[in-house]
Amino acid sequence: MIIGGGFAGIAAAHALKRSNVDILLLDRRNHHIFQPLLYQVATAVLAPSEIAAPFRQLEAKQKNLSVLLAEVKAINPAARAVEVICPGVGSRKVEYDFLVVATGMRPSYFGHDEFARFAPGLKTLNDAETIRTKILSAFELAESTDDEKERARQMTFVLVGAGPTGVELAASIAQLVSVTLRKNFRNIDPAESRIVLLDGGARVLSTFAESLSKKVARRLDKLGVEVLTGVKVERVDDQGVIAAGERIPSATVLWTAGVAASPVIKMLGTTMDRAGRALVGPFLHIPEAPEVFVAGDAAAITQDGHPVPGVAQAAIQQGRFVGRLIAHRAKGRKDGRPFRYRNKGNMAVVGKNFAVLEVGWLRTGGFLTWLVWAALHVLALPQLQNRFRVQTQWFWSYLTGQRSSRLISEAPRPPESR
Amino acid sequence: MIIGGGFAGIAAAHALKRSNVDILLLDRRNHHIFQPLLYQVATAVLAPSEIAAPFRQLEAKQKNLSVLLAEVKAINPAARAVEVICPGVGSRKVEYDFLVVATGMRPSYFGHDEFARFAPGLKTLNDAETIRTKILSAFELAESTDDEKERARQMTFVLVGAGPTGVELAASIAQLVSVTLRKNFRNIDPAESRIVLLDGGARVLSTFAESLSKKVARRLDKLGVEVLTGVKVERVDDQGVIAAGERIPSATVLWTAGVAASPVIKMLGTTMDRAGRALVGPFLHIPEAPEVFVAGDAAAITQDGHPVPGVAQAAIQQGRFVGRLIAHRAKGRKDGRPFRYRNKGNMAVVGKNFAVLEVGWLRTGGFLTWLVWAALHVLALPQLQNRFRVQTQWFWSYLTGQRSSRLISEAPRPPESR
Numbered sequence: 082m083i084i085g086g087g088f089a090g091i092a093a094a095h096a097l098k099r100s101n102v103d104i105l106l107l108d109r110r111n112h113h114i115f116q117p118l119l120y121q122v123a124t125a126v127l128a129p130s131e132i133a134a135p136f137r138q139l140e141a142k143q144k145n146l147s148v149l150l151a152e153v154k155a156i157n158p159a160a161r162a163v164e165v166i167c168p169g170v171g172s173r174k175v176e177y178d179f180l181v182v183a184t185g186m187r188p189s190y191f192g193h194d195e196f197a198r199f200a201p202g203l204k205t206l207n208d209a210e211t212i213r214t215k216i217l218s219a220f221e222l223a224e225s226t227d228d229e230k231e232r233a234r235q236m237t238f239v240l241v242g243a244g245p246t247g248v249e250l251a252a253s254i255a256q257l258v259s260v261t262l263r264k265n266f267r268n269i270d271p272a273e274s275r276i277v278l279l280d281g282g283a284r285v286l287s288t289f290a291e292s293l294s295k296k297v298a299r300r301l302d303k304l305g306v307e308v309l310t311g312v313k314v315e316r317v318d319d320q321g322v323i324a325a326g327e328r329i330p331s332a333t334v335l336w337t338a339g340v341a342a343s344p345v346i347k348m349l350g351t352t353m354d355r356a357g358r359a360l361v362g363p364f365l366h367i368p369e370a371p372e373v374f375v376a377g378d379a380a381a382i383t384q385d386g387h388p389v390p391g392v393a394q395a396a397i398q399q400g401r402f403v404g405r406l407i408a409h410r411a412k413g414r415k416d417g418r419p420f421r422y423r424n425k426g427n428m429a430v431v432g433k434n435f436a437v438l439e440v441g442w443l444r445t446g447g448f449l450t451w452l453v454w455a456a457l458h459v460l461a462l463p464q465l466q467n468r469f470r471v472q473t474q475w476f477w478s479y480l481t482g483q484r485s486s487r488l489i490s491e492a493p494r495p496p497e498s499r
Numbered sequence: 500m501i502i503g504g505g506f507a508g509i510a511a512a513h514a515l516k517r518s519n520v521d522i523l524l525l526d527r528r529n530h531h532i533f534q535p536l537l538y539q540v541a542t543a544v545l546a547p548s549e550i551a552a553p554f555r556q557l558e559a560k561q562k563n564l565s566v567l568l569a570e571v572k573a574i575n576p577a578a579r580a581v582e583v584i585c586p587g588v589g590s591r592k593v594e595y596d597f598l599v600v601a602t603g604m605r606p607s608y609f610g611h612d613e614f615a616r617f618a619p620g621l622k623t624l625n626d627a628e629t630i631r632t633k634i635l636s637a638f639e640l641a642e643s644t645d646d647e648k649e650r651a652r653q654m655t656f657v658l659v660g661a662g663p664t665g666v667e668l669a670a671s672i673a674q675l676v677s678v679t680l681r682k683n684f685r686n687i688d689p690a691e692s693r694i695v696l697l698d699g700g701a702r703v704l705s706t707f708a709e710s711l712s713k714k715v716a717r718r719l720d721k722l723g724v725e726v727l728t729g730v731k732v733e734r735v736d737d738q739g740v741i742a743a744g745e746r747i748p749s750a751t752v753l754w755t756a757g758v759a760a761s762p763v764i765k766m767l768g769t770t771m772d773r774a775g776r777a778l779v780g781p782f783l784h785i786p787e788a789p790e791v792f793v794a795g796d797a798a799a800i801t802q803d804g805h806p807v808p809g810v811a812q813a814a815i816q817q818g819r820f821v822g823r824l825i826a827h828r829a830k831g832r833k834d835g836r837p838f839r840y841r842n843k844g845n846m847a848v849v850g851k852n853f854a855v856l857e858v859g860w861l862r863t864g865g866f867l868t869w870l871v872w873a874a875l876h877v878l879a880l881p882q883l884q885n886r887f888r889v890q891t892q893w894f895w896s897y898l899t900g901q902r903s904s905r906l907i908s909e910a911p912r913p914p915e916s917r
Contacts, residue, residue, distance in 0.1 A: 137683035265555035
């Protein structure tokens with residue numbers, strides 16, 4: 082049983098393709114998403130379905146896999162059973178021989194959950210559409226109002242957290258306002274928007290080398306993004322943020338800072354770190370039960386004294402490792418070597434034509450790195466069709482500066498007749 | 500001032516492009532949609548943004564046009580003023596010299612508004628996503644449940660109304676269940692779904708020639724759609740429908756029957772027909788005020804004893820007529836000839852490889868007609884980019900049977916921090 086169809090869950094399922102096991106893949110949503118491009122859905126470059134793939138298609142491709150759309154209610158490792166709730170149907174007990182928990186992370190507000198309703202994070206397609214609607218609506222409101230202060234507030238975008246997501250989102254918003262929305266309004270000039278990227282740390286992209294942080298900060302400055310580092314956010318409310326004692330009025334505050342593990346990890350009853358991740362051993366299972374694995378961002382793993390980062394590459398490697406290990410055990414073999422993360426390099430993209438790359442001793446950034454970034458991301462997308470679609474979108478967007486998903490979504494009607 | 504950015508509103512604005520007037524285009528949404536392909540969004544073939552174009556891009560192309568995202572609260576033809584509400588900003592009075600009301604139609608439940616929550620209509624992108632989510636969720640629930648009756652109810656789809664939308668939706672659902680979802684489930688076979696198309700009239704596509712209705716009915720039968728004509732729906736509730744005294748248990752009832760004019764028409768204080776359409780004169784203005792026009796589906800026009808149909812072609816022609824007439828008047832010229840609808844032909848598509856066409860004395864249907872239908876619809880899409888996108892999607896979908904927008908949408912978080 083695999084809980085969660087992100088990078089780690091899918092990799093585990095895939096690694097078990099030729100194994101004589103029955104796999105149940107459980108997820109709350111009906112689709113896998115390609116998280117690295119989620120920020121482009123949030124900024125109207127891509128349509129939600131272009132970075133998504135329905136889990137059910139895996140059933141057609143992999144005979145030993147079943148998919149269940151459900152939420153986890155409780156896990157009982159002693160009884161090797163999970164209680165799940167299928168929405169609209171009810172709860173049910175599922176027994177397992179091996180359990181892979183790959184439920185990933187969610188935004189964490191460091192004990193300030195009251196910030197959540199004013200500052201959405203970016204983890205799901207729904208988050209991305211919420212953010213897209215917020216950004217596009219802000220310009221509509223700025224265009225409609227006669228109140229200068231309110232107009233300035235609507236045209237101020239604050240991103241809390243200057244990790245990869247914060248940097249990528251800020252740069253993408255900067256290009257949206259200066260290129261895509263140009264000449265699209267009569268009363269305002271979107272290019273006059275203020276985009277503020279806040280971080281409590283000393284520099285942007287703190288997990289990258291310092292030289293790359295500097296490059297990225299310069300690039301952000303060139304794009305018109307105000308970077309404020311060493312600044313703690315004290316409050317987020319309906320008027321904006323208070324950071325370092327000063328209020329920044331803003332109608333669009335986005336949370337790209339902390340993340341915490343999904344509450345499913347807690348159900349395992351194992352030791353967790355401060356972010357709620359499970360402290361798994363070298364074979365990625367919890368100490369209490371060798372048949373219960375945690376893979377992906379929700380697993381806290383230390384290697385050579387450093388934590389294994391919560392990036393897609395690490396999640397895929399962990400998922401694959403767990404899948405193969407289960408395949409071994411199913412054949413009655415013993416566990417081989419423990420998990421080792423092989424860092425194939427970190428990348429971050431900063432708008433058009435610029436990305437940074439850190440791999441081994443190499444630290445580089447610029448246009449060529451951006452081309453590599455684009456090629457790698459297109460190739461990594463799920464489903465061949467999505468590769469064509471995203472490629473076409475990027476090409477068109479690159480040439481014209483237009484973005485093709487500028488929709489302000491309405492709240493859908495609730496599905497009442499179940 | 501133009502209220503409504505559908506086919507008629509956009510055509511009116513376009514016809515005034517070179518005129519010495521200031522145009523205010525008002526709409527509740529930020530995007531124009533290409534209604535003829537809305538059913539393909541509802542059945543996961545196309546992504547919402549592929550048939551949409553943001554109004555604001557028109558501002559960059561047309562200097563004399565402004566866009567306002569607002570709802571109409573009241574119209575005062577005597578004072579030549581419209582009171583509008585900009586969401587999040589407040590209400591405002593806008594004065595006009597000429598008013599074009601092009602607000603179109605909405606689903607009408609023939610006095611049974613209580614059906615609405617159980618049987619969504621298909622008029623907006625939001626409707627399409629609601630329907631898509633309903634259809635895809637039904638299969639998830641059918642897969643999860645152990646209750647045979649409930650499973651059958653989840654796998655029964657009832658469409659009320661066998662006009663073009665009902666026929667197109669039914670055929671598209673039929674191909675979804677028999678091709679796209681094949682082998683995607685373990686406990687159910689989606690191909691065993693029941694798709695019922697109900698109509699109170701004597702035949703499907705009653706506005707088409709009888710020979711074509713017969714062709715279409717045969718085709719629907721071949722696709723596995725049960726067509727029940729001469730059947731009145733007495734009740735729609737959370738368990739399904741009651742039609743002709745019999746209950747059809749169904750979790751997905753879709754309303755493709757009646758439409759009524761938007762309530763904005765009522766604000767004009769002019770004579771309306773039973774469906775709430777304005778009875779305009781030969782120059783498409785209301786009798787009470789020669790500067791107030793109604794164009795598109797919301798205008799009731801009789802020509803040679805027949806009503807002008809509520810189709811895209813007629814809306815475009817009316818919008819263009821009104822735009823040109825206003826351009827004339829702005830130059831101080833008199834109104835020329837009255838409006839005349841030129842029927843360029845009616846088409847309806849029934850799944851893959853089959854469409855029917857009626858133009859002049861010609862009545863035809865089949866594969867070639869379907870090719871013509873596809874070409875015409877791709878060419879008519881707003882934005883060059885959307886033409887590429889839809890073409891690519893269709894090509895891929897045609898070859899593989901896959902559909903690329905199989906997303907079950909979640910309710911987005913409300914935008915709280917305005």
